Amino acid sequence: MQIWVVLEGDDHGLRESSREILTAAGTVTGGVLAVAILLAPNKEDLVKEIMEFGPQTIYLTDEWPQSATGEDFAEFLGELIERESPGLVLAAETLFGRGLLTKTALRYRMPFFPDCISISLGQESLLFEHLCYGERLSAFLTSAPKRPVLATWRVGLVNVKKRSGLNSNVQKLHTPSQRSNLIRFLEEIKADPRTVDLSEAEVIVAGGGGMGSAAGFQLIYELAELIGAAVGGSKLARDNGWIPLTRQIGQTGKLVAPSVIISCGISGATQHTFGMRDAKKIIAINKDKNAPIFKIADAGIVGDVQEVLPELIKRIWEGKENAKPMGA
Ligand SMILES: Cc1cc2nc3c(=O)[nH]c(=O)nc-3n(C[C@H](O)[C@H](O)[C@H](O)COP(=O)(O)OP(=O)(O)OC[C@H]3O[C@@H](n4cnc5c(N)ncnc54)[C@H](O)[C@@H]3O)c2cc1C
Known part of the structure; x- marks a missing residue:
C-alpha cells in the first residue's frame, strides 16, 4: 500500500499539522511512507525537515503563479x-487540506x-475512524x-516523531502552464481583519476570562481595531457571551495560525492553546506570573489587563500621531 501525504509549509517551516500527518502516515502501514508532496519549490530547510520523517520520495513543484487557484492545485494533484x-x-484536516482533497475527490470521482x-x-481495505453524533x-x-482513496486526518491527535538514517529521493514536478477555467483570478482583495475567518487571520487579539466583563472586553475590540487585527477569545469569553462561537479558539473552536497573537487575560489551558499551536509569535498579558500561557509565550507582560491594555492603546495612538507626515 503506497501512502502519499500532501504537506503545507512556508518560509517559517513546515506546518505542525503537516509534521503530524507525516508521523501519522507511518503508523498506517507500519512505517512505510512512499511520497510526500509539497506544492512549493525547493526550499532547503523545508526539504531537510521532510526528510527527517523518512518518505521514500519527495515531490516538489515549480513556483505557482499568484493567480493559481484551489482548482489548479486540485487538477494538478x-x-x-x-x-x-x-x-x-x-x-491534514486544515482549511487547505480539506479544500484541496474535496475538490480533487469531486473532480476525479475518488472516495x-x-x-x-x-x-x-x-483485512482487505482501509478502515477510517470518524466521530459522529456530536462526537459521542x-x-x-x-x-x-x-x-486511490483520499482522507484528511484531524489535527492535534498525533505526537510528532521523526525518524533518522533515511534518505529520500527528491523529484521536481512542473506545474501546468494552463490554468483551470472553472475559476478565474481577478484581483486580490485584502480581507477585513474584523470579519476575516479567524483561521486565516494574520494578527489576532484574543481575550479570556481575565477581561472581567463585556465592558472590559471592549478593550480587546479597541486594540484589534487599532492594529488591524482579528478578535478571538477563549471558551470562557464565549460562554460569557463576549464573542460568538466563530471567534472561540481551541479544541472545540477554531484552529488559528497567525503571525502574531496577543492573548489577554487567558490562562493558557491546553484545550485553548491547542487551537493556537501554529501561531508564530505569542504575546501574553496576564496578572498571574505563573499562568501556563507564559510557558508558550514568546513575550509576556505580567500585569492587569485593565491597566496594561489602555496604556498600550495610548502608546500606539501616540506612535501613529508621531508617524504622521509633516503638515498632515
Ligand atoms: C472538552 C473541553 C473542551 C474545551 N474546549 C475549549 C476551547 O476550544 N477553547 C478554550 O478556550 N477553552 C476550552 N475549554 C475550556 C478550558 O479548559 C478553560 O476552561 C478555558 O480555556 C479557560 O478560559 P480562560 O483562560 O479565558 O479563563 P480562566 O481560566 O478564568 O483564566 C483567566 C486568566 O486571566 C487571568 N486574569 C484574571 N484577571 C486578570 C486581569 N485583570 N488582568 C490580567 N489577567 C487576568 C488569570 O490569572 C487567569 O490566568 C474546554 C474544556 C473542555 C473540558
Missing part, C-alpha cells in the same frame, strides 16, 4: 494521483474520508476496494 495510483492520499481520527489497515460515537468506515 488529481492528475498525478490518476497517473501513479497510490493506495491512500492523506492531508474521500474527511476528518479521520485514525486510519488502519483492515465512533464510526468505522471502509471504502469499496477501489483505489
Whole structure:
C-alpha cells in the first residue's frame, strides 16, 4: 500500500499539522511512507525537515503563479494521483487540506474520508475512524476496494516523531502552464481583519476570562481595531457571551495560525492553546506570573489587563500621531 501525504509549509517551516500527518502516515502501514508532496519549490530547510520523517520520495513543484487557484492545485494533484495510483492520499484536516482533497475527490470521482481520527489497515481495505453524533460515537468506515482513496486526518491527535538514517529521493514536478477555467483570478482583495475567518487571520487579539466583563472586553475590540487585527477569545469569553462561537479558539473552536497573537487575560489551558499551536509569535498579558500561557509565550507582560491594555492603546495612538507626515 503506497501512502502519499500532501504537506503545507512556508518560509517559517513546515506546518505542525503537516509534521503530524507525516508521523501519522507511518503508523498506517507500519512505517512505510512512499511520497510526500509539497506544492512549493525547493526550499532547503523545508526539504531537510521532510526528510527527517523518512518518505521514500519527495515531490516538489515549480513556483505557482499568484493567480493559481484551489482548482489548479486540485487538477494538478488529481492528475498525478490518476497517473501513479497510490493506495491512500492523506492531508491534514486544515482549511487547505480539506479544500484541496474535496475538490480533487469531486473532480476525479475518488472516495474521500474527511476528518479521520485514525486510519488502519483492515483485512482487505482501509478502515477510517470518524466521530459522529456530536462526537459521542465512533464510526468505522471502509471504502469499496477501489483505489486511490483520499482522507484528511484531524489535527492535534498525533505526537510528532521523526525518524533518522533515511534518505529520500527528491523529484521536481512542473506545474501546468494552463490554468483551470472553472475559476478565474481577478484581483486580490485584502480581507477585513474584523470579519476575516479567524483561521486565516494574520494578527489576532484574543481575550479570556481575565477581561472581567463585556465592558472590559471592549478593550480587546479597541486594540484589534487599532492594529488591524482579528478578535478571538477563549471558551470562557464565549460562554460569557463576549464573542460568538466563530471567534472561540481551541479544541472545540477554531484552529488559528497567525503571525502574531496577543492573548489577554487567558490562562493558557491546553484545550485553548491547542487551537493556537501554529501561531508564530505569542504575546501574553496576564496578572498571574505563573499562568501556563507564559510557558508558550514568546513575550509576556505580567500585569492587569485593565491597566496594561489602555496604556498600550495610548502608546500606539501616540506612535501613529508621531508617524504622521509633516503638515498632515
Ligand atoms: C472538552 C473541553 C473542551 C474545551 N474546549 C475549549 C476551547 O476550544 N477553547 C478554550 O478556550 N477553552 C476550552 N475549554 C475550556 C478550558 O479548559 C478553560 O476552561 C478555558 O480555556 C479557560 O478560559 P480562560 O483562560 O479565558 O479563563 P480562566 O481560566 O478564568 O483564566 C483567566 C486568566 O486571566 C487571568 N486574569 C484574571 N484577571 C486578570 C486581569 N485583570 N488582568 C490580567 N489577567 C487576568 C488569570 O490569572 C487567569 O490566568 C474546554 C474544556 C473542555 C473540558
